[in-house]
Amino acid sequence: MTEPAVRLVFEYDGDEVRMLSQQRVELTIPSAGEPAAGWRAELRTAEGGVLDRRGLPWIPLDAEVFAPGVDGEPSVRRVPAERRTGVFTVLVPDLPEADHLALVDDAGGPPETRQVREILRVPLRAES
Amino acid sequence: MTTADGQVLGVTRVVDHGPPAERWNLVILGDGYRANQMTQYAQDAARLCVRLEATRPFDSVWAGLNLYRVDVTSTDSGADDPAACGGPGTTARTYFDASFCNNGARRLLLVNQATALSVAAQRVPQFHAVVVIVNSQVYGGSGGAVATYSLATGAELIALHELGHSAFGLADEYESYLGCGIDTDRDHHPAAEPAEPNVTVNTDRATLKWRSLVAQATPIPTTRNADCTRCDPQPDPLPAATVGLYEGAHYYHCGAFRPQFDCRMRAIDKEFCAVCAQQIRRVLLPFTPAIVPDVREMRRSAAHQRVVAAGLVPRYTGATGPSAWVRSQSPAGGRTVRYGSEVTMQLRSGPIP
Ligand SMILES: [Zn+2]
Numbered sequence: 001m002t003e004p005a006v007r008l009v010f011e012y013d014g015d016e017v018r019m020l021s022q023q024r025v026e027l028t029i030p031s032a033g034e035p036a037a038g039w040r041a042e043l044r045t046a047e048g049g050v051l052d053r054r055g056l057p058w059i060p061l062d063a064e065v066f067a068p069g070v071d072g073e074p075s076v077r078r079v080p081a082e083r084r085t086g087v088f089t090v091l092v093p094d095l096p097e098a099d100h101l102a103l104v105d106d107a108g109g110p111p112e113t114r115q116v117r118e119i120l121r122v123p124l125r126a127e128s
Numbered sequence: 129m130t131t132a133d134g135q136v137l138g139v140t141r142v143v144d145h146g147p148p149a150e151r152w153n154l155v156i157l158g159d160g161y162r163a164n165q166m167t168q169y170a171q172d173a174a175r176l177c178v179r180l181e182a183t184r185p186f187d188s189v190w191a192g193l194n195l196y197r198v199d200v201t202s203t204d205s206g207a208d209d210p211a212a213c214g215g216p217g218t219t220a221r222t223y224f225d226a227s228f229c230n231n232g233a234r235r236l237l238l239v240n241q242a243t244a245l246s247v248a249a250q251r252v253p254q255f256h257a258v259v260v261i262v263n264s265q266v267y268g269g270s271g272g273a274v275a276t277y278s279l280a281t282g283a284e285l286i287a288l289h290e291l292g293h294s295a296f297g298l299a300d301e302y303e304s305y306l307g308c309g310i311d312t313d314r315d316h317h318p319a320a321e322p323a324e325p326n327v328t329v330n331t332d333r334a335t336l337k338w339r340s341l342v343a344q345a346t347p348i349p350t351t352r353n354a355d356c357t358r359c360d361p362q363p364d365p366l367p368a369a370t371v372g373l374y375e376g377a378h379y380y381h382c383g384a385f386r387p388q389f390d391c392r393m394r395a396i397d398k399e400f401c402a403v404c405a406q407q408i409r410r411v412l413l414p415f416t417p418a419i420v421p422d423v424r425e426m427r428r429s430a431a432h433q434r435v436v437a438a439g440l441v442p443r444y445t446g447a448t449g450p451s452a453w454v455r456s457q458s459p460a461g462g463r464t465v466r467y468g469s470e471v472t473m474q475l476r477s478g479p480i481p
Contacts, residue, residue, distance in 0.1 A: 002149045007253075009245055020242060026149050027254040030411050033297040036323035055297060055323070064300070065233045066286050066396060068267045074307030075395065076300075078379070079231045087241040088273045091256075109320050 004094035005029050006124060008041075008101060012059070013085045017103060017120045020087070029091055037108025039119070041090040046099040052092050056103075059088060098124055131243060134202040134223035137166070139251040143177055143195035145417065146458070148254040151194040152415040154180075155248040155255045159224040159239055160263035163201040172261050172279060173197040179284055185405040192416035196252045200224070207237065207264045207278070215266070226262040226276070237268030237276050244274045257295045259287045285396040292393050292400070296408045299324035301386040301394035301401075303376030308359035315356040317377075317384035326393060326403045327378040328385050338387050338403045341371040349373040349385060356382035364389035371402050 005027055009020040035055030043052040062080045067073035092101065101122045107115040145151055156176060161169040177195050180186050186193070200223050207226035209215030213234035220226070224239040239260050248258045260276045262268070267280035271290030277283040292298040299322055305311050321329050328337050333348040342348065350372030353360035360376045369388060377386035377394075386394060391401035400408065 002147075007249065009242070009249070011242060021246075021249070023249060023253070025253045027256075028150055028152070028415055030152070030256065030295070031414065033325065033407075034323045036297070036299070037320075063231050063233070063236055064271055064290070065231075065236050066267075066269060066283075066289075067235055068280065068282060074304070074310070076302055076304075077307045077310075078305050079233050079236065082231050086272055087245060089245060109318075 002026055002028055006092055006094045006101075008090045008092075008122065009087065010090070010103070010120075011087050013083065015119060019120075019122050022122075022125055024094060027091075029093055035106070037106050039103060039105050041092065042102045042104060043092045043095070043098050044100055044102055045097050051095055051098055054090055054092065056088055056090070059084075059086070100124060130225065130240075131223055133204070133221040133225075134200060136223075136247055136251070137199040137201060139196055139198045141194060142173065142197045143181075143193060145191050145194055148194055148252065150415065150417075151254075152192055152412055153194045153196065153252055153255045153257075155252050155258045156195060156197045157224065157244055157247060157258065157260045158198075158200055158263065159226040159260055160202050160204065160206045160220055160222045161200070162203070162205050165205060165263065166199055166201065169199065169261070169263070170197065172263075176259065176261065176284055176287070180288070183288060184399050185409045186412075189409055189412040189416045192412045192414075196255070198247060198251050200247065202263075205263055207262050207266075209234070209264070209266060224260060226260070226264070228264075228266060228268050230270075234266075235268040236270055237262055237264075237278055238270050239274060239276055241272065241274045257291055259291075282397065285392070289392055289396045292404060292408070296404075296411050297324060298393050298404050298407060299327040299378055301327060301377045301391050303353075303359050303379065303381050303384075305379045311381075312357075314380050316382050317380035319383075322378055322384070325407045326387060326391070326401070328373075329383055331373060331385070336373065338371065338406075341387070341402050341406070342373075343371070346370060346372045349375055351375055351389075353382050369402070 005025055007023045007025055011018050011020050032054050035053055039056040039059040041054045042050050044050055062078045065079055066076050069075040103119040105117045105119055156173045158169040181190055202222035204220040206220040208219045210229040211217035213229035215234055224243055226239045228234050228237050230236040230238045244258055244260055248255045258274045260274055262276055262278045264278045265280055266278055267283050269277035269283050269286030271293055275287040275290040277287045305314050317329055330336055331349050351374045353375045371387050373385045374389055375385055378384040387403040388401035390398040391404055392398050393404055
């Protein structure tokens with residue numbers, strides 16, 4: 001269903017994250033699956049209630065490298081990132097009760113010992 | 129090396145299934161194409177469209193997708209291919225600054241992602257995913273916020289796999305990290321259940337994530353790896369495409385399981401398994417236009433079907449059926465039409481079932 005949405009673009013270098021843009025757009029937002037461990041975005045009310053959660057599976061500690069499978073190269077392998085750096089987008093519904101977007105790092109593991117760390121909080125602009 | 133090394137010429141909706149606000153929109157960008165290579169770029173982009181449409185399960189939800197080709201020129205042809213990774217050491221002045229040899233791996237082909245996302249957002253504000261085709265014959269590609277691939281044979285499959293991660297939330301199903309025969313610390317997967325729908329540590333048939341796709345006669349687990357210090361060498365003991373519980377997944381030899389013996393999330397030249405296909409369909413179905421439930425008469429021309437219909441035009445909700453032959457439809461689903469209303473569908477070839 002078409003709905004008002006906000007697209008945010010971020011740049012990161014290690015744990016330093018910076019918002020590049022925030023844009024309102026009318027589109028159909030894909031359903032959000034259960035976020036995996038790692039980074040995710042949470043759309044929150046001013047009181048901290050979570051309205052929407054989006055996993056950010058493309059923020060890896062490593063990169064996926066494919067090869068055509070000749071000359072003894074593995075057809076797929078992962079190589080650790082020299083620097084964890086890149087860009088990502090977050091698409092969330094534009095809800096009147098939404099106050100800010102938080103980026104968090106979820107260490108994963110069993111719920112009782114799971115550590116979730118907030119990285120950045122970005123206020124949502126009234127107009128953009 | 130920068131946006132000074134070329135220009136954005138324009139955008140063409142190369143696969144058009146209706147209003148972008150209602151469709152899942154894929155943006156195709158090109159890097160390392162000179163102005164006199166735009167015809168070749170259009171052909172390369174068209175090949176990606178054909179490949180995607182022929183790929184299960186995109187074929188069954190094709191009417192939910194729009195594909196856009198953004199024409200971008202570069203000063204030079206190709207991409208940087210540094211000598212440090214065994215390349216010839218060539219540099220190319222290109223708009224998105226495509227370069228092989230990232231993280232010490234020649235085949236890791238990256239572009240300036242911020243520029244790619246910015247161009248995509250300017251030209252197609254409703255975009256959902258971005259793929260950059262790099263005009264080089266050296267095999268390479270990458271995933272992330274922007275997927276890339278080169279023109280080497282089969283490299284476009286990298287983009288399909290990477291969309292599996294970034295657009296559909298799928299995990300890797302391969303059982304190695306640095307590679308089979310190289311890893312020494314990938315024997316047992318941690319006990320925590322991964323969130324992704326296509327890998328699990330759970331061996332209980334009653335609570336298995338993909339239990340609805342497992343036949344009663346299929347043993348659970350379906351395979352076990354007899355030697356957790358290495359990748360499992362055994363062939364598939366069951367008929368191809370059986371959904372079960374195969375040990376070896378998510379970068380570990382043992383303790384993590386995948387749904388089928390083969391999948392594009394395990395080896396990119398294979399089809400998506402049934403569980404991954406179901407997840408992709410689940411994401412794309414809300415974008416797929418409707419079918420008409422109560423068809424009173426039909427008239428057909430070469431490319432269009434005109435239908436006189438009544439009732440609610442529903443959104444398509446099945447895995448098979450008319451969306452396999454309806455490319456697009458007007459009006460879109462979710463509206464009530466009066467008897468006598470004309471609904472126009474653009475069809476694939478072949479008879480209507
Ligand atoms: Zn799969």
